[in-house]
Amino acid sequence: MDTKIHLASDAPCHHDFKTNCSNCRLNTLCLPLSLESKDIDALDAIVQRSKPIHKNEYLFHEGDVFNSIYAVRSGSIKAFATTDDGREQVTGFYFPGELLGMDGISRNIHASTAKALETSAVCEIPFDSLGELSAKIPNLQRHFFQLMSREITEDQQLITLLSKNSADERIAALLLSISSRNARRQLSANRFRLPMSRVDIGNYLGLTIETVSRVIGRLQKKSILQVDNKEVAILDFDALTEIAHTKVSHQEAS
Amino acid sequence: MDTKIHLASDAPCHHDFKTNCSNCRLNTLCLPLSLESKDIDALDAIVQRSKPIHKNEYLFHEGDVFNSIYAVRSGSIKAFATTDDGREQVTGFYFPGELLGMDGISRNIHASTAKALETSAVCEIPFDSLGELSAKIPNLQRHFFQLMSREITEDQQLITLLSKNSADERIAALLLSISSRNARRQLSANRFRLPMSRVDIGNYLGLTIETVSRVIGRLQKKSILQVDNKEVAILDFDALTEIAHTKVSHQEAS
DNA sequence: CGGCTCTTTGAATCACATCAAGGCCCGTGG
DNA sequence: CCACGGGCCTTGATGTGATTCAAAGAGCCG
Numbered sequence: 001m002d003t004k005i006h007l008a009s010d011a012p013c014h015h016d017f018k019t020n021c022s023n024c025r026l027n028t029l030c031l032p033l034s035l036e037s038k039d040i041d042a043l044d045a046i047v048q049r050s051k052p053i054h055k056n057e058y059l060f061h062e063g064d065v066f067n068s069i070y071a072v073r074s075g076s077i078k079a080f081a082t083t084d085d086g087r088e089q090v091t092g093f094y095f096p097g098e099l100l101g102m103d104g105i106s107r108n109i110h111a112s113t114a115k116a117l118e119t120s121a122v123c124e125i126p127f128d129s130l131g132e133l134s135a136k137i138p139n140l141q142r143h144f145f146q147l148m149s150r151e152i153t154e155d156q157q158l159i160t161l162l163s164k165n166s167a168d169e170r171i172a173a174l175l176l177s178i179s180s181r182n183a184r185r186q187l188s189a190n191r192f193r194l195p196m197s198r199v200d201i202g203n204y205l206g207l208t209i210e211t212v213s214r215v216i217g218r219l220q221k222k223s224i225l226q227v228d229n230k231e232v233a234i235l236d237f238d239a240l241t242e243i244a245h246t247k248v249s250h251q252e253a254s
Numbered sequence: 255m256d257t258k259i260h261l262a263s264d265a266p267c268h269h270d271f272k273t274n275c276s277n278c279r280l281n282t283l284c285l286p287l288s289l290e291s292k293d294i295d296a297l298d299a300i301v302q303r304s305k306p307i308h309k310n311e312y313l314f315h316e317g318d319v320f321n322s323i324y325a326v327r328s329g330s331i332k333a334f335a336t337t338d339d340g341r342e343q344v345t346g347f348y349f350p351g352e353l354l355g356m357d358g359i360s361r362n363i364h365a366s367t368a369k370a371l372e373t374s375a376v377c378e379i380p381f382d383s384l385g386e387l388s389a390k391i392p393n394l395q396r397h398f399f400q401l402m403s404r405e406i407t408e409d410q411q412l413i414t415l416l417s418k419n420s421a422d423e424r425i426a427a428l429l430l431s432i433s434s435r436n437a438r439r440q441l442s443a444n445r446f447r448l449p450m451s452r453v454d455i456g457n458y459l460g461l462t463i464e465t466v467s468r469v470i471g472r473l474q475k476k477s478i479l480q481v482d483n484k485e486v487a488i489l490d491f492d493a494l495t496e497i498a499h500t501k502v503s504h505q506e507a508s
Numbered sequence: 509c510g511g512c513t514c515t516t517t518g519a520a521t522c523a524c525a526t527c528a529a530g531g532c533c534c535g536t537g538g
Numbered sequence: 539c540c541a542c543g544g545g546c547c548t549t550g551a552t553g554t555g556a557t558t559c560a561a562a563g564a565g566c567c568g
Binding site for chain 1: 335337338339341343345356357358359360361365366385386388389390392395396399400401402403404405406407409410412413414416417418457459460499
Binding site for chain 4: 451453463464467468470471
């Protein structure tokens with residue numbers, strides 16, 4: 001989409017303008033990292049960059065045959081499972097540089113549905129090819145194990161949050177998590193736009209939308225936040241951290 | 255233990271009676287499975303079988319340097335994280351044939367503590383060696399990816415349980431989970447002993463011990479369960495399944 | 509403008525937590 | 539053998555944070 005200008009050139013060099021793993025500015029967040037350039041090229045060769053998906057479009061559905069995992073390049077994705085009575089349990093929000101779909105590996109069937117919260121670009125990484133490549137590139141294998149393990153520790157942090165923390169603490173922890181993930185991408189840690197609705201927040205944190213709304217209202221009244229619909233400004237970072245006394249340490253891949 | 259009779263033989267073949275991966279009766283539950291015998295031997299060579307650990311002893315602590323994952327051979331283990339205010343969040347109970355410790359891979363530091371609920375035997379599997387071996391044996395790599403993925407889906411089921419289900423539903427789901435894991439090991443699905451205390455159950459399900467106790471009492475009054483301290487008999491399996499309407503499908507590795 | 513969906517706010521209710529007491533089991537020691 | 543103490547579990551009375559129900563405001567689009 002943002003490469004259309006170059007089509008004027010008649011040389012067969014439109015390839016130069018394509019995104020690839022080595023020029024991707026997220027490549028230290030996503031899979032590569034500490035790979036030699038020939039290894040990055042090998043990885044690049046298996047990664048498929050499809051056209052952007054629009055808000056409310058699906059990347060995969062629960063029950064679909066599992067073939068690939070996905071890396072978010074831009075935008076944001078929510079993953080959720082549907083309970084038998086039709087309610088959504090959001091299992092994660094995924095931002096650029098983050099990987100999703102690893103819950104499909106165990107049964108070769110996706111265990112959750114992934115839906116775009118806004119127009120987003122993703123890299124599709126066929127899992128079989130990734131496995132083969134991992135066997136040849138020890139660093140890649142290790143890194144992928146680490147990414148799966150990170151998903152596990154993050155799920156366990158969410159378990160603790162749901163099990164032990166009040167509504168205020170849960171909301172504070174989520175805001176801080178989004179903030180720190182923004183910072184990791186060199187974006188503002190204090191001002192950002194929430195891509196998800198209040199319903200999604202509720203379905204992630206195990207709260208109703210009314211409670212979400214009330215907590216946010218409360219935090220505004222205390223001048224900790226300033227919220228205008230989806231736009232959030234964190235006015236008092238320390239106070240927010242204090243409320244979310246739960247440590248939301250954001251581990252980096254080694 | 256059940257091989258002692260054979261010691262009468264005077265041939266220098268006491269090795270034959272040592273536990274190893276190929277004669278382990280759990281080997282379809284744990285790592286191997288569909289490996290050729292030379293591959294099982296290679297795996298066997300890196301697995302360390304230490305002496306049994308006793309009730310309340312630790313396998314590893316949160317914060318310890320991560321070196322190995324562990325497979326339970328007998329007994330049972332609980333894994334938990336400690337919140338900053340000192341409370342325990344139990345993240346899982348592990349029975350024979352199940353693997354734990356994978357949350358330590360991402361940062362090379364254990365993210366949880368593992369403690370024996372009763373006298374237990376475990377296999378220690380050094381992770382570096384497992385990685386190297388995985389690179390050589392595609393089936394092993396795939397199987398290990400699947401095991402990690404299973405941990406993710408199970409954590410996500412717990413997230414849903416905590417977020418969406420009542421105390422009664424949570425307890426019913428846990429009992430059914432233990433029941434089906436017993437069945438997988440050819441044990442009774444209807445009568446078993448809970449190795450964990452009410453406190454542990456509460457810390458796993460996000461409930462207080464009083465609530466756990468009340469729910470169990472209620473289920474007894476309805477003649478769905480018969481409970482004598484830690485001994486549980488499921489009298490009405492269908493009713494229990496009905497209460498835990500959450501599907502606790504127990505996926506098997508393909 | 510009207511008709512959506514999403515969000516906010518208030519009042520009533522409920523499920524679970526908290527507080528408090530008592531029971532049971534088991535080991536230890538007189 | 540019984541008495542005592544300490545875990546662990548159960549049961550009841552009371553409190554409370556979050557849900558539920560209800561209604562109205564705010565943003566968005568045809």
